[in-house]
Amino acid sequence: xxxxxxxxxxxxxxxxxxxxxxxxxxxxxxxxxxxxxxxxxxxxxxxxxxxxxxxxxxxxxxxxxxxxxxxxxxxxxxxxxxxxxxxxxxxxxxxxxxxxxxxxxxxxxxxxxxxxx
Numbered sequence: 551x552x553x554x555x556x557x558x559x560x561x562x563x564x565x566x567x568x569x570x571x572x573x574x575x576x577x578x579x580x581x582x583x584x585x586x587x588x589x590x591x592x593x594x595x596x597x598x599x600x601x602x603x604x605x606x607x608x609x610x611x612x613x614x615x616x617x618x619x620x621x622x623x624x625x626x627x628x629x630x631x632x633x634x635x636x637x638x639x640x641x642x643x644x645x646x647x648x649x650x651x652x653x654x655x656x657x658x659x660x661x662x663x664x665x666x667x
Contacts, residue, residue: 552577552666553650555587556642563643566657575666577645582637592630595644595652601629603655606641 552570554577556563570577580587595604605623606612612620623629633640645654653665 551648552653553580553646554578555580555582555640555644555646557581557583557638560642562657566643566645566662569657569659569662570666573667582640582642587634587637587640589630589634592633593626594650595646596626596630598652599644599655601626604641604644604652605629605633606639609639609641611636611638 552575554563554566554570556566556579558564558579558581567577567579592604623632641655643655643657644652647653654661
């Protein structure tokens, strides 16, 4: 079973969940806002995705950081610290497979069809 990480009111997360349900693909939903995210989980994601793809630099949260704060995000360690403190800066949704490996980030109907159907 897949795990979808995100926040419920995000349009991209809604599209993902709708697509999975339409295609009868079971998933668990992890809400960053209420459940947070652990350093260990982020570390696992970085094994298959580069940290700079997981940090959403188009997010309102990122844009709200000072230039000094942004300049401090230079590697996996600093990115993980930021993501734990500000979960809204994590690109959404992030989808894990049953083994816990990050297999998709964002939503693309074509990519999802190739990976999950």
